[in-house]
Amino acid sequence: MESHYKPDGWLGMILGAKLYIDFSGKQAFDSAMAKLIKELGVRGREDTQTDIVVAREAAEVGAGAPVPAAMMSSHPLDREAEFLTWTQEDVAKWLEKNDLGSFKSEFSEYDGKLLRRLQGVRSEAPEFFYTMLTTKMGLKTMPDVLKFTEALDNLTI
Known part of the structure; x- marks a missing residue:
């Protein structure tokens, strides 16, 4: 692409819908990790019990945002x-x-x-x-x- 190119049309729409999370140190790592966990949600997960463990571990290391109650319930997929x-x-x-x-x-x-x-x-x-x-x-x-x-x-x- 050319320098200073600003995409529009379908490319602009796709790029505009993407979320970029900076782990390079400009913001706190914990904050960036919390944003990543929130963005990923349940995508790519296979085992709901693993989801609960991951959510608890994220809460224990202080990932920033509180873990939703639905993820800590005995039935995390109720919603x-x-x-x-x-x-x-x-x-x-x-x-x-x-x-x-x-x-x-x-x-x-x-x-x-x-x-x-x-x-x-x-x-x-x-x-x-x-x-x-x-x-x-x-x-x-x-x-x-x-x-x-x-x-x-x-x-x-």
Whole structure:
């Protein structure tokens, strides 16, 4: 790329949705680690018991942010299981709650299980995910895309 190039269009959208965490010492390591743990959420995890151990260890080393109570419960996936049972009406309410009510018609066929698959598409094929959001699902502006991805992230926190 050229020096001082500022990406726009699809490349700008992809780069704008990325989170950069600086571990080089400009901010406290514990703070950076807490941000990384929050960003990763449950992605890539296989064993829920390991999740509880990791969360407890992060709390013990003072990773900064307090560990959510849901991660310390005997059933750490209760909240996720609840969203998997959502109906199309629940998804419409979720869109309204996240200031995305104008996109209810585009997501009218989505239920909790399809939202979960959409999360999978985001991690497996991010370029396709963002292209579909902007071309097929009607999210034309960066704020709309960012609001939607934030809401999607918050489903599993």
